[in-house]
Each structure stands twice: as C-alpha cells, then as structure tokens.
Amino acid sequence: MPEVRANSLEEVREAVRTYPRLRxxxxxxxxxxxxxxxxxxxxxxxGLRGILEYAPExxxxxxxxxxxxKEIEETLRAHGQYLPFHPPLVEQGATLGGxxxxxxxxxxxxxxxxxxxxxxxxxxxxxxxxxxxxxxKVVKNAAGFPFHRLMVGxxxxxxxxxELSFKVFPYPRATRSLKVGFxxxxxxxxxxxxxxxxxxxxxxxxxxxxxxxxxxxxxxxESLEKRIQRLQDLLQREGEVxxxxxxxxxxxxxxxxxxxxxxxxxxxxxxxxxPLLEGLPLGPRRYLAGGELLYAGLDPEGLQALRExxxxxxxxxxxxxxxxxxxxxxxxxxxxxxxxxxxxxxxLG
Amino acid sequence: MGFxxxxxxxxxxxxxxxKEAELAPYESDALTAYRKRPLAVVLPERKExxxxxxxxxxxxxxxxxxxxxxTSLSGGSLPVEGGLVIALNRMNRxxxxxxxxxxxVVEPGVVNLEVSRQAAPFGxxxxxDPSSQPISTIGGNVAFNSGGAHCLKYGxxxxxxxxxxVVTPQGEVVRLGGEGLESVGPDLHGFFVxxxxxxxxxxxxxxxxxxxxxAYHTLLAAYESLEAAGNAVSQVIRSGLLPGxxxxxxxxxxxxxxxxxxxxxxxxxxxxxxxxxGPKEEVEEEAKLLAQVIKESRALEVRIAQSEAQRxxxxxxxxxxxxxxxRLSPDxxxxxxxxxxxxxxxxxxxxxxxxxEYGLRVANVFHAGDGNLHPLVLYDGKKPGELERAEELAxxxxxLCVRLGGSLTGEHGIGVEKKEYMPKMFAPEDLLAxxxxxxxxxxxxxxxxxxxxxxxxQGPHLxxxxx
Numbered sequence: 001m002p003e004v005r006a007n008s009l010e011e012v013r014e015a016v017r018t019y020p021r022l023r024x025x026x027x028x029x030x031x032x033x034x035x036x037x038x039x040x041x042x043x044x045x046x047g048l049r050g051i052l053e054y055a056p057e058x059x060x061x062x063x064x065x066x067x068x069x070k071e072i073e074e075t076l077r078a079h080g081q082y083l084p085f086h087p088p089l090v091e092q093g094a095t096l097g098g099x100x101x102x103x104x105x106x107x108x109x110x111x112x113x114x115x116x117x118x119x120x121x122x123x124x125x126x127x128x129x130x131x132x133x134x135x136x137k138v139v140k141n142a143a144g145f146p147f148h149r150l151m152v153g154x155x156x157x158x159x160x161x162x163e164l165s166f167k168v169f170p171y172p173r174a175t176r177s178l179k180v181g182f183x184x185x186x187x188x189x190x191x192x193x194x195x196x197x198x199x200x201x202x203x204x205x206x207x208x209x210x211x212x213x214x215x216x217x218x219x220x221x222e223s224l225e226k227r228i229q230r231l232q233d234l235l236q237r238e239g240e241v242x243x244x245x246x247x248x249x250x251x252x253x254x255x256x257x258x259x260x261x262x263x264x265x266x267x268x269x270x271x272x273x274x275p276l277l278e279g280l281p282l283g284p285r286r287y288l289a290g291g292e293l294l295y296a297g298l299d300p301e302g303l304q305a306l307r308e309x310x311x312x313x314x315x316x317x318x319x320x321x322x323x324x325x326x327x328x329x330x331x332x333x334x335x336x337x338x339x340x341x342x343x344x345x346x347x348l349g
Numbered sequence: 350m351g352f353x354x355x356x357x358x359x360x361x362x363x364x365x366x367x368k369e370a371e372l373a374p375y376e377s378d379a380l381t382a383y384r385k386r387p388l389a390v391v392l393p394e395r396k397e398x399x400x401x402x403x404x405x406x407x408x409x410x411x412x413x414x415x416x417x418x419x420t421s422l423s424g425g426s427l428p429v430e431g432g433l434v435i436a437l438n439r440m441n442r443x444x445x446x447x448x449x450x451x452x453x454v455v456e457p458g459v460v461n462l463e464v465s466r467q468a469a470p471f472g473x474x475x476x477x478d479p480s481s482q483p484i485s486t487i488g489g490n491v492a493f494n495s496g497g498a499h500c501l502k503y504g505x506x507x508x509x510x511x512x513x514x515v516v517t518p519q520g521e522v523v524r525l526g527g528e529g530l531e532s533v534g535p536d537l538h539g540f541f542v543x544x545x546x547x548x549x550x551x552x553x554x555x556x557x558x559x560x561x562x563x564a565y566h567t568l569l570a571a572y573e574s575l576e577a578a579g580n581a582v583s584q585v586i587r588s589g590l591l592p593g594x595x596x597x598x599x600x601x602x603x604x605x606x607x608x609x610x611x612x613x614x615x616x617x618x619x620x621x622x623x624x625x626x627g628p629k630e631e632v633e634e635e636a637k638l639l640a641q642v643i644k645e646s647r648a649l650e651v652r653i654a655q656s657e658a659q660r661x662x663x664x665x666x667x668x669x670x671x672x673x674x675x676r677l678s679p680d681x682x683x684x685x686x687x688x689x690x691x692x693x694x695x696x697x698x699x700x701x702x703x704x705x706e707y708g709l710r711v712a713n714v715f716h717a718g719d720g721n722l723h724p725l726v727l728y729d730g731k732k733p734g735e736l737e738r739a740e741e742l743a744x745x746x747x748x749l750c751v752r753l754g755g756s757l758t759g760e761h762g763i764g765v766e767k768k769e770y771m772p773k774m775f776a777p778e779d780l781l782a783x784x785x786x787x788x789x790x791x792x793x794x795x796x797x798x799x800x801x802x803x804x805x806x807q808g809p810h811l812x813x814x815x816x
Contacts, residue, residue, distance in 0.1 A: 057691050058690055058691060059501070059690075103534075109530075113530075118504075126782060130778045130781070131778055132778055132779050132782040133775065134782075136756045137689070137754060138754070138759075139501055139719045139720070140500045140719040140721045140756075140759040140760065141755075141758070141759060142493060142494045142495075142496070142756075142759060142760050142761070142762050142763075143757045143758045143763055143775075144771065144779070145544055145783045145786060145801075146507065146540055146543045149507060149536050149540050150536065151535075152535070153533060154536075155534075170589040173589065196449075196560075197451065198560055199562050201627050219631045219634070220635070223630035223631045226630040227628060230630075266531075268532050269531070270450060271449065272449070272450065292531050293530070293531045313533060325533075329537065332537050332790070335789035336786055339782070339789035340782065
C-alpha cells in the first residue's frame with residue numbers, strides 16, 4: 001500500500017502536490033475512514049503533532065491536527081479544563097483532526113454541545129496545495145467564511161487539516177452519576193424524554209437498552225447530593241448512585257461497549273426514532289446525549305438494515321463500501337468540493 | 350419578457366415595490382451612512398416565491414439581496430444599485446415547535462425574540478440573544494451568525510441551527526442538516542451560517558431550543574477603572590466559574606444609559622455585570638464563590654438582584670446602552686472587534702489613547718466574557734470631516750483587534766463596512782478560497798454582491814482605505 005508521511009505543513013503541501021489521491025490518517029482509530037481505497041495513497045499525519053498555543057485563561061488552544069486527543073486531554077486536565085464535546089476513542093489513539101473529520105462527540109456533549117459547538121478555527125491545505133485559514137483563535141468571531149465548521153464531519157473531503165483551534169471549559173469540580181433501571185423500554189424512554197426538557201444541566205444522559213438510564217451530574221460537591229436527590233424524586237426511583245464515576249464514563253467515552261462488534265457505527269438519533277431503531281437487528285449500543293447520538297456495534301445484517309430503512313449513519317470500523325450514508329446533498333456540496341478540491345484528491349470525490 | 354414584467358407575473362401589485370417612495374425604506378439598513386437604490390423590492394409570503402424570485406434573478410443576471418428587519422450594523426443588507434431586494438418579513442411563521450424534540454422550525458422572517466416567546470410555555474428558549482433580538486429576524490441572524498451576551502457559554506447562532514432549507518444563488522433548493530443535534534457528513538448547515546447571504550437564501554430554519562435556566566444570580570459591581578473591572582473578569586474566569594454573561598460598561602456608556610432609562614447605576618468609571626445561571630442548588634454554590642472573587646477584586650460597590658424585577662433593572666441599562674449613546678452625540682459608529690480576553694485591558698487602553706489622538710469620544714460597552722468589544726465612536730456628521738475621522742478611528746480599532754490576535758467582528762459581520770479590512774485578518778489565499786467557493790455556488794455573483802469579500806463592487810468609504 002503506497003504511503004507517505006507528513007510531519008509539517010510543508011510536507012503536507014508537498015504530499016498534496018505529489019499524489020493524485022490521498023487518504024489522510026491520524027491515529028487509525030476509525031479504520032473504515034482511514035484505510036486507503038484502490039488508487040489512494042495513505043497520508044500518515046500521526047507525526048504532525050503538538051499543542052501550538054494554549055492559554056488556559058482564554059479557554060482556547062491550538063494544536064496540530066495529528067495531535068492525539070490523549071495528549072490534549074492531559075494538558076487541559078492539568079489546568080482543570082476539558083474538551084466539553086467529550087470526544088470518543090481517546091484510548092484507541094484518536095487524533096484531533098480525525099475526530100473533526102469524522103465529527104464525533106461523546107456522552108458529555110449533553111451539557112454544552114458537540115464538536116461543532118467548540119471548533120473555532122482551522123488551517124488546512126486544499127486540493128491545490130494552498131494553505132487556507134478559516135475562523136480564528138478567539139471564542140467569538142463572525143469574520144469570513146467559516147471553513148472550520150465545514151471540516152466537521154467532512155471526512156477530509158475539502159482539504160488536509162493542519163492546525164485546529166478549539167474552545168474549552170473548566171472541568172466540573174466534582175461529579176456523581178445515577179443509574180436507574182426501568183421495567184420496560186417505553187418507561188425508560190418516557191423518563192428520558194421528560195428529563196430532556198428540564199433545566200437540570202446534566203453532564204450526560206444516556207439510554208442503555210433495553211431500559212436503563214445513566215445520568216451524570218457535575219458541579220460543586222455541596223450541591224451534587226441535592227441534585228441527585230432531586231433526580232431520584234423526579235424519576236421516583238432510588239437507582240444506584242456512583243460517587244466514583246470517572247472510570248465508568250471513560251469506558252463509555254471510549255466506546256468500550258462496542259468491544260468485539262465487527263462494525264461500529266455512529267447514528268444521529270432522536271428520541272422519536274428510538275422505537276424504530278430498537279426494532280432493527282443492532283448489536284451492543286448506547287444512546288448518548290438525551291437520545292440524540294447512537295453508537296452501535298453491528299454485523300453486516302445490522303448495517304444492511306440501516307441502509308434499507310434509509311437511516312443516516314457513519315461507519316467507523318468494519319467493512320463498508322460507503323462508510324457515509326447518505327452522501328452529502330449534491331447541489332450544495334459539489335460546488336464547494338469543486339472549489340476547494342478541483343482535482344478530487346481527497347475523500348468523497 | 351423583461352425582468353420587471355416577469356416579476357409582475359409572480360407578485361401581486363402590493364408585494365412588488367418599484368416606486369421611489371416605496372423603495373426608500375429599503376435603501377439602507379442600520380448602517381445608515383450607506384444607501385443604494387434597488388430596482389425593486391419583492392415581499393414574498395411563501396418559500397416558493399423566494400425560489401422563483403431567485404431563479405428569475407439568475408436567468409436575467411440581476412443581483413439580489415435578501416433582508417429581514419434591516420438591523421445589520423455592517424451594511425449586510427444594503428441593496429445593490431439596480432438589483433432586487435427580497436424582503437422576508439412576511440415569512441414570519443413558526444412552522445413547528447416541538448418541545449419534546451426541543452426544536453423550532455421557522456421561516457426566515459420570524460423575529461428572534463418571538464421564538465423564545467413561543468417556546469416559553471414549554472420551559473424552553475432560543476439562546477442566541479443579539480441586542481437586536483426584539484426586531485432582528487432569524488434569517489438575518491443565520492446570515493450573520495449573530496451572537497449576544499451569552500456566547501462564551503452558549504456559542505453563537507451556528508451552534509443553534511440544526512437544519513436549513515436553502516435556495517442557492519442558481520435557484521436550486523437544498524436541505525442541509527437534520528432535526529437532531531448530531532449529523533453525519535460535512536456540516537454544511539454550519540458552514541452556511543455566517544456567510545452573510547453570499548451563498549444563498551435560507552427558506553426554512555430548524556433551531557435548537559434549550560431548557561430555560563431554573564435560577565439566575567445577577568451581580569453588578571462598580572470599579573474605579575476599566576482595568577479593575579477587566580481584572581475582575583480574569584479573576585472570575587480563573588476561579589473556574591463559567592457565568593452565562595459578563596458585561597462591562599465604561600463611564601460614558603453608564604452616563605448614556607442613565608440619561609436614557611434611569612437604570613440607577615452608580616456613577617463610576619466602570620461597571621461589571623456577571624450573571625450565573627443553572628439549577629438553583631448549583632447557582633447557590635457558585636454565587637458564594639463569586640461573592641468571594643468580587644470581594645477580592647476590590648469593587649467599590651456590589652449589588653445583587655434579589656428578584657426578577659431587580660435583575661431586569663440591572664440589565665435594562667446595559668441593553669439600552671447602544672441607543673442611549675444617541676443622546677450623547679448626534680451620530681456614532683459601533684465597532685465589534687474581538688480580542689483575546691486576557692488582552693482586554695491592553696485593548697481598552699489603546700482605544701483610550703486613540704480617542705484622545707483623534708479628538709473623538711469613544712464609549713465602551715462590551716461582552717467581557719468573550720472579549721467582544723463594542724466601542725461606540727461618537728461624532729457629529731454635520732461637522733465637515735468628522736465622519737471621516739470617526740471612520741478612521743474605528744478602522745484603527747479594528748486593526749488593533751487583529752493585531753492582538755482577535756477578529757474584525759464578533760457578531761455584526763463584515764458586510765460592506767469592514768470588507769476592506771479583511772486582508773488585515775486573512776491572507777490572500779484565505780480570501781481566494783472564499784472567492785472560489787462563492788464563484789462555484791454563484792457563478793454570476795448575484796447573491797448579496799459586494800459584501801464580505803474585498804475588492805468586489807461597492808466599496809466603503811472608510812478613511813484608511815482611501816488614504
């Protein structure tokens with residue numbers, strides 16, 4: 001398999017000018033997206049790493065796209081901060097750029113929003129080898145076309161991301177979790193729907209099929225007891241309270257529940273879609289963020305079921321001819337693709 | 350058939366304006382120093398009419414500008430001379446409000462505040478709150494990625510738009526995004542937000558609604574200098590608190606607010622408003638920490654809202670500050686630059702120096718939490734040369750913001766007003782990429798021609814550019 005490494009902006013430009021078709025790869029934690037197809041050259045960006053700027057007081061950092069999330073999280077944590085969109089697959093080596101390209105968020109996106117809410121700026125190399133910057137390094141900015149948002153979920157279609165800037169937040173002083181089981185799936189779903197519309201500022205609100213809710217709270221230790229109590233009252237159930245919940249949510253975030261499944265997918269979900277999704281032959285799975293985000297493990301039959309029902313999804317691992325379904329809307333996507341990658345060097349060409 | 354004849358076939362007489370007197374109100378937006386006479390204005394009531402109008406423009410090569418209430422402070426909805434204005438205010442229906450799904454599907458002419466009003470009975474609200482929110486429309490907010498006082502915590506409009514139906518400048522109708530918070534594939538709806546109408550017209554917008562915070566804790570602190578207020582903001586941030594809003598006003602802005610709405614503010618050099626929000630137990634604890642931080646910041650006076658009425662009183666002066674400045678001066682220019690929060694003090698000092706140098710007063714009202722400055726440059730347009738001097742001063746402030754690592758605009762957009770400053774913030778290749786995307790989606794350059802991209806059509810008359 002042809003392969004090229006790029007450890008600097010210049011090397012990325014060189015690679016883009018040299019190879020007719022490229023498949024960027026960071027940590028390789030989403031092989032369905034980073035494995036080259038016939039005629040593609042693998043562009044290994046794992047050496048394009050390092051945090052370039054981080055001013056904790058600004059709530060902003062800028063890092064090379066190939067920086068492992070683990071390194072970023074550790075640096076932020078040392079200053080009491082975190083990535084509020086809570087990206088998955090950190091333990092598996094996911095990088096910042098790969099996470100943006102796949103558009104992935106984790107359970108704690110429930111509190112403040114997903115990746116798209118926290119990306120501030122990008123520097124990327126377009127299909128002609130030109131360096132383009134979009135957005136900025138400040139938390140509020142409305143100048144120019146927001147190319148940084150275009151990168152989210154793009155699978156690298158418009159260019160090779162080199163640098164990314166993000167907004168971060170202070171990590172909660174303390175956390176607590178509550179696990180509540182219900183007799184029936186419908187009851188769990190109804191409870192989920194009820195909690196979604198209340199101003200409870202939940203860090204995470206997961207539905208674990210068939211009928212368990214896992215809820216995480218963050219804040220001052222003094223308030224957490226009362227807030228857990230309030231949740232128990234609302235749900236009219238004691239449930240199980242986890243005082244030490246960090247390891248549990250790390251596991252969830254790293255999608256440990258998908259373990260041995262041959263195919264891993266992200267499915268944009270919604271509470272009203274859950275009954276339909278639950279009727280499909282899906283494997284291990286969990287609905288994150290109030291039911292808005294499903295990560296599921298599948299076998300080929302499950303994947304086929306998603307396609308047949310025309311349910312949008314993105315395959316992260318396992319065999320899939322087209323990991324992204326459906327393809328982006330042609331009338332808007334194609335002209336932008338043409339403008340930034342006229343020779344079709346990058347994915348989704 | 351000619352362009353106007355075809356328009357007449359599409360729109361009944363009352364909804365196609367061509368007479369001079371009818372066109373006059375559409376000649377400018379809130380940036381009144383700029384005026385252009387359009388050929389005609391159409392008032393569509395359904396999205397199909399917008400699509401037909403755009404297609405007609407494309408066939409005839411007529412430039413068009415879509416507009417809502419015309420509150421743009423950057424000239425974003427300034428018409429193109431001889432072009433068509435598509436005024437969307439009549440498309441003001443909330444098509445669907447689904448509290449369970451926490452979404453509202455709206456037409457572009459819906460007024461921002463109306464969304465929160467309709468969502469209120471369900472305990473929900475629409476978070477982005479530009480000061481113009483009682484008037485400005487969601488379509489305009491989408492075009493300009495509007496902000497407000499709560500952007501540090503809640504982000505800007507882009508994060509609250511889940512889906513868009515858009516007509517491209519070439520007349521194709523396309524749906525971007527979906528009804529949930531997550532999607533797969535490129536975030537095209539996120540990209541559309543903030544492109545200032547250059548890539549098409551939003552016909553239908555799906556908005557994310559949030560549960561309205563249960564409790565607020567609103568604090569007003571008085572300081573002997575802007576620097577002291579700025580330092581207090583840094584201390585709040587360092588304490589690990591994440592307030593919903595942090596706002597600062599300087600002496601001139603305080604005086605203006607007092608004259609306008611008698612907010613009862615202390616007459617000091619700087620006021621800081623901090624608002625915490627969340628579940629009541631959490632806000633209670635946060636308020637204790639905030640009290641300690643503010644105490645250490647050596648505030649001259651501290652007031653804490655004990656009721657919703659008192660909270661509104663604290664906000665009243667801040668919200669009125671812009672229009673209130675009109676009482677201090679016949680004319681003013683509002684700027685909207687952003688600096689990294691830690692450089693606020695430096696920026697304000699330099700603005701003070703520039704104000705002296707140019708002999709023009711500058712009032713400062715700003716979103717301190719996100720570093721978004723709103724210097725108001727006061728001038729008298731009747732005095733010869735004063736407008737030009739004011740524009741030059743405003744331009745110097747913009748360049749200062751970029752120099753400090755910030756942005757030309759936090760929420761007002763580039764429009765016509767700041768486009769010649771784009772090269773200060775962006776490299777030629779960045780601008781070229783924007784131009785190429787524009788050209789690919791709008792080969793005839795019709796949609797909001799002359800905005801954002803420098804060197805395209807109607808130039809502004811900002812001092813620096815023509816010097």
